[in-house]
Amino acid sequence: MPSPSSEVHSIDVSLGDRSYKIEIGTESIDTFSDSILASLGDLTHALVIADAAVENPWAMTIASSIAKQKTPSGDDIRVNLIAVPSGETSKSIGQLDTLWQWMLESSADRRSVVIAIGGGVIGDLAGFAAATFTRGIRFIQVPTTLLAMVDSSVGGKTGINLPTAKNMVGAFWQPSLVLIDTSVLSTLPDRSYISGLGEVVKYGVIDDAPFFEWLEANAGKLLDRDDNAVRYAIAESCRSKANVVGEDERETSGRRAILNYGHTFAHAIEATAGYGQVLHGEAVAIGMQMAAHLAIELELCDAELLKRQTALLKACGLPTTYAAADPDAMLPVMKRDKKVSHGNLRFVLPERIGSVTLLGDIKEPNVTKAILACC
Amino acid sequence: MPSPSSEVHSIDVSLGDRSYKIEIGTESIDTFSDSILASLGDLTHALVIADAAVENPWAMTIASSIAKQKTPSGDDIRVNLIAVPSGETSKSIGQLDTLWQWMLESSADRRSVVIAIGGGVIGDLAGFAAATFTRGIRFIQVPTTLLAMVDSSVGGKTGINLPTAKNMVGAFWQPSLVLIDTSVLSTLPDRSYISGLGEVVKYGVIDDAPFFEWLEANAGKLLDRDDNAVRYAIAESCRSKANVVGEDERETSGRRAILNYGHTFAHAIEATAGYGQVLHGEAVAIGMQMAAHLAIELELCDAELLKRQTALLKACGLPTTYAAADPDAMLPVMKRDKKVSHGNLRFVLPERIGSVTLLGDIKEPNVTKAILACC
Incomplete structure (x- = not known):
């Protein structure tokens, strides 16, 4: 019987015939091949x-434990493994091409299954390779980074970068x-991690x-990487994201845009700092601060929200x-953002803790003021 | 009022929220921009x-007539045009990359619309570029070849070739x-055309x-490119394809496989002859003959079917x-076909005119005999 510390959280992402489960455990990696066979018989x-x-x-570990399993008809399961260099530069056409060729040489077909192990770069790249090989395989x-666990591994966004534009090509592929397994965070x-x-x-x-x-009560435990707290925080994050994605899988109704809270500012910070100088989650934290200043400026929320957000981030x-x-x-970067609609500056802005709204036609001086408030 | 010779056939492809219309006319190209605005307001x-x-x-002609139109709010419609070299070699990663870059440089966003003008190569390539730019635009x-009009432009299969494997990567994107406009066939x-x-x-x-x-009664008219006959033949072909695609959009139930009648043989003929030596429709004609021989060998149909099919093709x-x-x-090429399931040779075989079935576990000697029957 599992001890409390190895409790597995299971989250359902409800997307009709594209629904799937997220399983969150600690030291659970040895049982991944069982979970995979149970899901993909x-x-x-x-x-x-x-x-x-x-x-x-x-x-x-995962590859060898899958290779020890058998198909229902008793045959060996074939396993091929490829390592991709770490870092954002791997989200390139060249790496995608390398993966496609490797899949072909591995005699992959429409029943083959891609298993992406790594952070957001690997998930996005391998997911896009899966979305496109023979027009889509499972x-x-x-995810092996906290950022990928709580964000990019859930929701089906896959893709690569063009030399001058991040995530410009890709597919929605769940x-x-x-x-x-939170223990890989060690x-x-x-x-x-932060x-x-x-x-x-x-x-x-x-x-x-x-x-x-x-989070206000347990930030210390999260900083100490307490297993129970980390699993709970990941589970709640995935639950939130799964709910939003379930309501607006392809970003058409506007609902999914709320996930971009802080992100229009964050992308501009990352781009102007040079990618990798400011980590994505750091840029998001700063971007949320800018968005909160902008919301106060536009009288959407009170200063108390900013105060609590600032304290929790710290x-x-x-x-x-x-x-x-x-x-x-x-500003020029924000105007090129692919979520911007024909040059109309739009931002996700907080109304109160637990609620945000998407607002368009924001004036540049207001944006400038919000940015300068965080210098 | 349109004369009988300029009657426009309109076919619905029913795919839920991905449904669309096929409009088939003669000398209708001057009105394409009206049709486009009517569909995509x-x-x-x-x-x-x-x-x-x-x-x-x-x-x-199409680009300039669109550029003369206005958006509902009275703004000009922006139009960018790029020409892609003719031929199968354009269905490459390099050309795809070129299109992605060009779309980015053209300030395309999620509301931009790709218009693919050409045969199957352009439709597949431009469709895949559309499927993947910002994770999918309309x-x-x-289509400007008969083959593309009756086949590749309908059904949502898009993609490119890898150096050693045709159509190996792509997307289903309707x-x-x-x-x-049948007059472009001139x-x-x-x-x-044949x-x-x-x-x-x-x-x-x-x-x-x-x-x-x-077709048996009107083959002569088709060979003479009689406008009414050509439009009718295209409309009936599109109607058939639309029905099959509507039942099995992503080739999961097996129903869509019937569209591959003759194609497993055809692909092997094209590959072994060197692509371009035998045209696709010619290879399909020969492949249908091989499939009919195989069906007779397996006692699925009688010799009368082969006789009628042979006469009509001639x-x-x-x-x-x-x-x-x-x-x-x-044979080795057929075993690598991506529709083959783990090496199991499957063929679409005729039972009678108007009905085919998908049969697996076909033995190699039977396949060999069917091929040799067509030498």
């Missing part, structure tokens, strides 16, 4: 695509299963006031200001 | 992707509208005995035998 061929940084031991997400550097908390705090602000309060070890913020550099 | 930006061979005059098919060489009739005959065999009889000017057919070269 007809597995005959696994294509494991791993970030080079987690190839050994995580990807090898794939499983095994995974068949998301498997999370090798994640503090800065990267960056992931930026997205966690976001869910509290946009959708879930009780979770925000829980308690999580996240930045709340960005001294190098430059409105003149950031 | 919110058009603000058109990305015209044309085969270099039809850039002038067809693509330019697109319109304007067009928003298919616009066909510049199509006889051999290419090749398209191969797919037309296929629809009669797989799904529509009355249409097969109509009346259309299509080949019914292939002297260079080499089972030893073709």
Whole structure:
């Protein structure tokens, strides 16, 4: 019987015939192959695509445990494994081409299953390769960073970058299963782990006031990487994201846009700082601060919201200001954002903790003022 | 009032929220921009992707007539046009990358619409670019070859080739509208036009005995490119394809597989002959003959079916035998076909005119015998 510390959270993402489960455990990686076979009973061929940084031991552990399994008819399950260099530059046409060729050489067919093991880069890249090989094969997400666990592994956004534009090409392609083992976070550097908390705090602000309060009470435990707290925070984050994605899978109704709270600012920060200088979750934390200032300016919310958000971000070890913020550099990037509709500046803005709204036709001076408030 | 010779056939492809219309006319190209605005009332930006061979005059005619239209709010509609070199080699990663970059440089966003003007190569390539740019934008098919009019422009299969494998990557991505003007066929060489009739005959065999009889009575008119006959043949072909695609959009139930009648043999003929040596519709004609021989061998149909099919193909000017057919070269290719399930040789085989069935576990000696029967 599992001890309380190894309790597995299971979240359903409800998307009709594209529904799937997210399973969140601790030291559960040894049982991943059981979960995979239970979900995909007809597995005959696994294509494991791993970030080079987690190839050994995580990807090898999963690959070898799948290879020991049998198909229902008693045949061996074929497993191929490829490591992809770490880092954003792997989300490229060249790497995608490499994966397509490798899949072909591995005699993959429409029944083969891609297993993506790594952070957001690997999930996006391998997911897009799965979405397009023979016009789409199934794939499983095994996120190994906190950011990927709470955000990119859920929701079906896959894709690569063009040289001058992030995530410009891709597909909506839902995974068949998301498997999370929090113990893989043990090798994640503090800065990267804390960056992931930026997205966690976001869910509290946009959708879930009780979770925000829980975070206020438990930020210390999260910083200490307490297993129970980490699993709970991941589960609540995934639940929030699953709900939003279930209501607006392809970002057509506007509902899914709330997930971009802080992100229009964040993308501009990341782009003007040079990608990788500010981590994504750090940029999101600063972006949420800018969005809260903008909301106060537009009289959408009171200063108390900003005060609580600032305190929680600080308690999580996240930045709340960005001294190098430059409105003149950031605004042109924001106007090119692919979520911008024909140059109309739109922002997700908080009304109160647990509720945000999407507002268009925001004037540039207001945006500039919000940016400067966080310098 | 339109004369009888300019009657427009309109076919509905029923796919829930992905439903669309196919409009088939003669000398209707001047009104395409009206049809586009009627279907996509919110058009603000058109990305015209044309085969270099039809850039002038067809693509330019369409592009300039769109550019003269206004958005509902009275703004100009932006139009960008790019020509892609003719031929199968354009269905490459390199060309796809070129289109993605061009779309980005054209300031395309999620409301932009791709208009693909050309044969199957352009439709597949431009459709895949549309399916993936910002994770999917709308697109319109304007097929300019008979083959594309009756087959590839309908059904939502898009994609490119890998260096050693045709159509290995892509997406199911339905067009928003298919616009066909039979008068563009006037510049199509006889051999290419006749090749398209191969797919037309296929629809009669797989799904529509009355249409097969109509073809038997009207093959001469089709060879003479009689406008009324050509429009009717295209409309009936599109109707058949639309019905099958409506029942099995993503090739999951097996129903859509009937469209591949003759195609497993055809792909092997094309691959072993060197792509382009035998045109696709010619290979399909020969492949249907091989499939009919195989069906007779397996006692699925009688010799009368083969006799009628042979006579109709000949009346259309299509080949019914292939002297260079080499089972030893073709079989390995057929076993690699991505529709083959783990090496199990499956074929769509005729039972009677208007009805086919998908049969698996076909033995190699039977396949060899069917190939040799057509040498």
